[in-house]
Amino acid sequence: MTPVFSSVFAGGNLLTDNLDIKGFDGLIKLASDMKLTKLAAQKISDLAMYFKIEDGRMNVNPYTMKLGNSKATIAGYTVLSQDSFFKINMEVPRSEFGTDANQVIDKLSAQALKLGLKVDPLKTVLLDITAEGTILAPKVSFKWSDKNEDLLKTLQDQVESKVKEKVE
Numbered sequence: 001m002t003p004v005f006s007s008v009f010a011g012g013n014l015l016t017d018n019l020d021i022k023g024f025d026g027l028i029k030l031a032s033d034m035k036l037t038k039l040a041a042q043k044i045s046d047l048a049m050y051f052k053i054e055d056g057r058m059n060v061n062p063y064t065m066k067l068g069n070s071k072a073t074i075a076g077y078t079v080l081s082q083d084s085f086f087k088i089n090m091e092v093p094r095s096e097f098g099t100d101a102n103q104v105i106d107k108l109s110a111q112a113l114k115l116g117l118k119v120d121p122l123k124t125v126l127l128d129i130t131a132e133g134t135i136l137a138p139k140v141s142f143k144w145s146d147k148n149e150d151l152l153k154t155l156q157d158q159v160e161s162k163v164k165e166k167v168e
Contacts, residue, residue: 005056005080012051019044026131026138027067034127034142036096038068056080069093078135088129089145097125116162 021027021042031039050061062075070093076086094102126145133139 003080008053008056008080010053014047014049014051016047017045019047025136026140029138029140030129030131030142033140034092035098035101036068036092038096039070042067053080060086069096072129076131082134082136084135084138085132086130088131089147090127090129090142092125092127094123094125115159 019042021044023041027042028040031037044065044067047063047065049063051058052061053059057077057079059077060075062073064071064073066072067090071091073089074086076084078084078086094105126147127142128145129140129142131138131140
C-alpha cells in the first residue's frame, strides 16, 4: 500500500542542542564547489526549525544557524516524495576562504587604492545558495548575493566622483 502524500497535514518543530551531520550530499557538494572543506561535516547546536505539512509538502520557515564559522538562514520545502527546494543566505567570513581567493581580494583592493578609491576589503562574503532536486541527491548552486550590491554601489559612486574630478 502506497501512502497518499497529498493527504498528509501536520505541523511542528525540530529543536535540538546537538546535531552531527556527516555524509550529506548537499553539504559535501556545497563544500566542494565553494572550496570550503570544513562545510562537509557539521556539528550544530541550538537548532530551532519550524515546519508545516500541507498537501504532502513540508514548508520550513526561515531559521538561522551556524555552519562552521558561517551564518546561514535557511528556508524552503520538501515534498514527502523527497523532492525539495531550499534557499540559503550565507554569510561566510573571508578568513574561511583559501589563500587564492584572499589574494584576489587583496589584489583588487590594492588596485582600487592606486586609483584613489577607498575600498574596505570584505570581511564577510554574502552568498545565495540554492539546493533543489531530491533530499538524497540535491543539486546545489551558489552565487554572489544581491545584498553585496551596497559595496558595488559605493565603488561605482567613488569611480564616478573620481571621473568628475579629472574632467573638471
